[in-house]
Amino acid sequence: MLIEPKLEKVMSTVIDIGTLIESNPKIHGGCPIISGTGVTVRRIVIWYKLGYSAEEIADEISHLSLAQVYAALTYYHTNKEAIELEIIAETAEADRTEKLHYSRSS
Numbered sequence: 001m002l003i004e005p006k007l008e009k010v011m012s013t014v015i016d017i018g019t020l021i022e023s024n025p026k027i028h029g030g031c032p033i034i035s036g037t038g039v040t041v042r043r044i045v046i047w048y049k050l051g052y053s054a055e056e057i058a059d060e061i062s063h064l065s066l067a068q069v070y071a072a073l074t075y076y077h078t079n080k081e082a083i084e085l086e087i088i089a090e091t092a093e094a095d096r097t098e099k100l101h102y103s104r105s106s
Contacts, residue, residue: 020071031086032075034068042086044072 022035032041039061047057054073058066076083 015067017067017071017074020068021075032072032079032083034064034072037064037068039064039072041072041075042083042090044069045076045083046087048073048076 020035021032021041023030023032027033027038028040033039034041034044044057047060048054052060054066054069058064058069061069
């Protein structure tokens with residue numbers, strides 16, 4: 001009988017992992033973000049590709065839980081092509097902006 005109340009409490013705190021990532025056209029142009037934050041999946045992936053572990057990313061972006069970081073990485077691995085295209089587009093835009101800035105200051 002003592003086990004049932006504990007199980008009920010655990011079951012009431014179970015989180016549907018599908019709720020951890022969202023897209024909103026008003027935030028970062030609709031890119032996937034960690035729900036309730038402005039942190040894009042792309043940002044997590046870039047840090048991950050730089051060699052940061054999920055634990056290190058959660059430490060660096062302290063308002064994120066380890067579960068949120070893993071959710072972002074899971075989303076990436078499930079939608080790798082789309083996220084890679086976002087990273088390529090962002091890099092191209094940064095390069096274009098940098099060239100424009102330096103050409104005006106010369």
